Amino acid sequence: MAMISIRVSEAEKDWLTHMAEFYGTSLSDLVKKYSMEQLEDKYDTLMAEAAYKHYQESGQKSVSMQEVIDEFGGFKE
Template sequence: MATITVRVSEIEKLFLDKMAKFEGKSLSDLLKTTTLESLEDEYDARVADYAYEEYLERPKSRPLSDVMSEYGLEDNE
C-alpha cells in the first residue's frame, strides 16, 4: 500500500483529529474516504455538465421505458 504525506498546520491537524474522532474513524480513514468521495462527486458533476452541454448542442432523447427495456429492466407490474 502506498503512503502519501500531507503537510498541515497545527490548527488544521487538531481540527482533522477532532473530525476523525467525531466520525469515529482513524485520521487516515477520514482523509482517504473524504478525499475520494469529494473527487468522485466532482468527477460526476463534470461528466454531467459535459453530457448536458452535449445534449444542448444535439438534443436527442429517448423514452425511459425504451432504455429500461434495452437493459432488461422492464416494469413487470
C-alpha cells in the same frame, strides 16, 4: 499499499484529529474517505455537465412525460 503525505498546519491537524475521533475512525481513513467522496462528486458533476452540453449541441429534442403517456397510453394498475 501506497502512502501519500500531506502538509497541514497544527490547527488543521488538531481539527482533523478531532473530527476523526468524532467519527470514530483513524485520521488516515477520515481524510481518505472524505477526499475521495469530494473528488467523486466533483467528477460526476463535471461529467454530467459535459454530457448535457453534448446533448444540447446534438440537436436532439426531449419530450415530456405527458407526451410519452399520450403516445403510449396511461399507466395500468
